[in-house]
Amino acid sequence: MKAEKVWRLGMGDVHILPGSRHRAPMRKPMWIIVLVLFVCVFLLCAYIFPPQSSSACYLFSSRGCKGFVDWLPPAPAREYTDEEIASRVVIKDILNTRPIVSKKSKIAFMFLSPGSLPFEKLWDKFFQGHEGRFSVYVHASKTKPVHVSRYFVNRDIRSDPVIWGKISMVDAERRLLANALQDPDNQQFVLLSDSCVPLYHFNYIYDYLMYTNISFVDCFKDPGPHGNGRYSDRMLPEVEVKDFRKGAQWFSMKRQHAIIVMADSLYYSKFRSYCQPGLEGRNCIADEHYLPTFLQMVDPGGIANWSVTHVDWSERKWHPKSYRARDVTFELLKNITSIDVSVHVTSDEKRREVQSWPCLWNGIQKPCYLFARKFTPETLQNLLLLFSNYSAS
Numbered sequence: 001m002k003a004e005k006v007w008r009l010g011m012g013d014v015h016i017l018p019g020s021r022h023r024a025p026m027r028k029p030m031w032i033i034v035l036v037l038f039v040c041v042f043l044l045c046a047y048i049f050p051p052q053s054s055s056a057c058y059l060f061s062s063r064g065c066k067g068f069v070d071w072l073p074p075a076p077a078r079e080y081t082d083e084e085i086a087s088r089v090v091i092k093d094i095l096n097t098r099p100i101v102s103k104k105s106k107i108a109f110m111f112l113s114p115g116s117l118p119f120e121k122l123w124d125k126f127f128q129g130h131e132g133r134f135s136v137y138v139h140a141s142k143t144k145p146v147h148v149s150r151y152f153v154n155r156d157i158r159s160d161p162v163i164w165g166k167i168s169m170v171d172a173e174r175r176l177l178a179n180a181l182q183d184p185d186n187q188q189f190v191l192l193s194d195s196c197v198p199l200y201h202f203n204y205i206y207d208y209l210m211y212t213n214i215s216f217v218d219c220f221k222d223p224g225p226h227g228n229g230r231y232s233d234r235m236l237p238e239v240e241v242k243d244f245r246k247g248a249q250w251f252s253m254k255r256q257h258a259i260i261v262m263a264d265s266l267y268y269s270k271f272r273s274y275c276q277p278g279l280e281g282r283n284c285i286a287d288e289h290y291l292p293t294f295l296q297m298v299d300p301g302g303i304a305n306w307s308v309t310h311v312d313w314s315e316r317k318w319h320p321k322s323y324r325a326r327d328v329t330f331e332l333l334k335n336i337t338s339i340d341v342s343v344h345v346t347s348d349e350k351r352r353e354v355q356s357w358p359c360l361w362n363g364i365q366k367p368c369y370l371f372a373r374k375f376t377p378e379t380l381q382n383l384l385l386l387f388s389n390y391s392a393s
């Protein structure tokens with residue numbers, strides 16, 4: 001606000017000039033000198049301090065006065081609490097460690113499921129021949145799974161009940177990460193549901209996830225009721241509404257990010273306490289907000305902002321489309337794998353905004369999706385038939 005006042009004053013001075021020239025012709029040379037000086041100082045400052053993306057600049061960018069804004073003192077940064085300083089220093093140190101990708105590096109496939117996995121046979125085909133380059137973890141929250149694939153036998157971790165929308169969902173994700181982090185060879189951590197299927201053969205997915213330095217965590221700003229409408233200012237001072245983000249829960253995360261998620265208790269506890277369904281009239285879904293918000297705050301350039309798991313929301317219902325056997329065709333899979341732009345729709349009914357950005361992998365536009373959901377168990381036979389076909393592409 002202060003910056004705006006100063007700027008308006010500056011503009012006012014410039015506009016007043018011609019008028020005063022007519023009324024007081026004798027003072028004309030003085031005014032011209034002041035005007036010339038003003039313009040010189042302006043240009044000099046614009047030259048010395050080239051436009052940067054400061055928040056003040058963002059405020060003014062539409063008015064085209066970037067150079068001038070940098071002239072003004074920056075808005076004072078919020079003073080961090082002791083907990084924040086401690087947390088940020090630990091996180092920064094972890095993020096500075098070099099990722100080690102070697103021949104031994106593995107991808108941890110972490111399945112979050114109520115019970116048995118209907119696509120174990122398909123995953124078995126997917127994993128076959130790639131032993132030593134992946135590991136499997138299963139968190140079954142309701143019933144003990146019956147495994148049909150050798151890759152899944154004895155891979156159940158200790159689990160707790162999971163209630164949709166509650167923090168217990170985030171707790172299950174953290175439990176999977178904690179178990180998978182115990183294997184030092186695991187470098188990428190993919191969260192999958194029981195209705196997820198792979199869209200490519202193993203090598204393509206391995207290279208896509210392993211040979212990049214970003215995590216595929218979905219993240220966007222939603223000013224509508226299902227975005228910022230779920231924010232509670234009781235998360236202050238650490239989580240401000242300007243940092244609040246939304247995103248699908250199905251992530252793929254590099255090791256450093258998995259470790260900072262383990263190390264975090266400050267931001268996590270804010271979401272545990274103040275992001276719950278039905279709290280103070282808000283329906284905050286912790287698993288859709290905690291990771292996008294947290295990672296965007298501590299490492300914005302380290303996340304891709306889209307998820308590698310496709311889901312079809314085009315029907316605009318409370319739940320995404322579930323594919324039945326008749327839906328599962330070569331064409332459907334081709335359609336999904338040909339998408340190379342990530343699209344996010346805000347929940348603001350009046351000004352429904354569509355945000356889209358290309359899926360850039362190390363700077364190259366690539367297909368966005370490696371996995372897809374939601375497939376009903378009856379699609380298994382079709383998928384097994386198609387798999388040899390689409391998985392080789």
Ligand SMILES: *[C@@H]1O[C@H](CO)[C@@H](O)[C@H](O)[C@H]1NC(C)=O
Nearest residue numbers: 097098099210211212213362
């Ligand atoms: C990832 O980071 C490491 C270390 O900073 C670097 O050597 C490597 O080239 C990066 N890889 C990509 C794909 O950017």
Ligand SMILES: *[C@@H]1O[C@H](CO)[C@@H](O)[C@H](O)[C@H]1NC(C)=O
Nearest residue numbers: 214296300301302303304305
């Ligand atoms: C993700 O979005 C953030 C802004 O929220 C941006 O700073 C960052 O660069 C984006 N990540 C990539 C990989 O483009």
Ligand SMILES: *[C@@H]1O[C@H](CO)[C@@H](O)[C@H](O)[C@H]1NC(C)=O
Nearest residue numbers: 329330331385386388389390
């Ligand atoms: C396999 O792919 C080819 C195109 O490459 C397609 O014509 C054929 O129908 C597919 N097979 C099945 C079983 O979908």
Ligand SMILES: *[C@@H]1O[C@H](CO)[C@@H](O)[C@H](O)[C@H]1NC(C)=O
Nearest residue numbers: 327329331332333334335336
């Ligand atoms: C595939 O995409 C095309 C073009 O967007 C669309 O017309 C068609 O219905 C889609 N097919 C399936 C099976 O989704």
